[in-house]
Amino acid sequence: MDKFDIHGIGMTSQRTRERLIERLYEEGLSNARVLEAIRRTPRHLFIDEALSHRAYEDTALPIGHNQTISQPYIVARMTEWLLKGGPLDKVLEIGTGCGYQTAILAQVAERVFSVERIQALQDRAKERLAELNLRNIVFRYGDGWEGWNALAPYNGILVTAAAREVPQALLDQLADGGRMLIPVGEGEQQELRLIIRDGDQFQHHVLEAVRFVPLLPGALA
Numbered sequence: 001m002d003k004f005d006i007h008g009i010g011m012t013s014q015r016t017r018e019r020l021i022e023r024l025y026e027e028g029l030s031n032a033r034v035l036e037a038i039r040r041t042p043r044h045l046f047i048d049e050a051l052s053h054r055a056y057e058d059t060a061l062p063i064g065h066n067q068t069i070s071q072p073y074i075v076a077r078m079t080e081w082l083l084k085g086g087p088l089d090k091v092l093e094i095g096t097g098c099g100y101q102t103a104i105l106a107q108v109a110e111r112v113f114s115v116e117r118i119q120a121l122q123d124r125a126k127e128r129l130a131e132l133n134l135r136n137i138v139f140r141y142g143d144g145w146e147g148w149n150a151l152a153p154y155n156g157i158l159v160t161a162a163a164r165e166v167p168q169a170l171l172d173q174l175a176d177g178g179r180m181l182i183p184v185g186e187g188e189q190q191e192l193r194l195i196i197r198d199g200d201q202f203q204h205h206v207l208e209a210v211r212f213v214p215l216l217p218g219a220l221a
């Protein structure tokens, strides 16, 4: 039985979707579970209809409220790095946005906890992910700088907005042996970091240059 109930997409789009997977593969993404999750996820349902013809391009697109849906390449890359640490029981995502990264995580992790500061975006994401029958996600409206302490620790934390510095709360909420993927920096100067916790030690690895919207302070009233 297919996990998704929604089809409603013609053959042409199916080919476009396959091309995206091929392109990601050529770019060095090789984790079969991640590629399969991307193949199965109808990205056109996460953006405005006016832009849906561009849904399977490997590019970020606007989703309103000055925010974007992440580029498939970076969604795949971050998920792949997270999975390299072993099976993912609990994952914390900061920045639900339209919920596309959340959908990919929900297919490779047992449980996903996702925090967003713009209520309208999160409400819409919730609806979409329920329509897609992804039920292992819990949402929280709040400030990602604070993480979600009540449910910590997490063996994976994935931040989808660029932070000036790594939030201390997120480091504290990472399980021993857990991994965090986080863009750090401002404006055009951002690097994707992988942080691995080993007891009280945190190893930082710089992976690649990235471009995310900023991780803003505080939740919106």
Ligand code: SAH
Pocket: 067, 068, 069, 070, 094, 095, 096, 097, 098, 099, 100, 101, 102, 115, 116, 117, 118, 121, 142, 143, 144, 145, 160, 161, 213, 214, 215, 216, 217, 218, 219
């Ligand atoms: N994960 C999305 C991309 C999200 S864009 C995708 O798959 O496409 C970044 C998101 O982070 C935006 O929705 C923005 O509102 C949110 N964000 C920014 N600062 C935040 C904060 N302090 N706490 C929670 N969410 C935040």
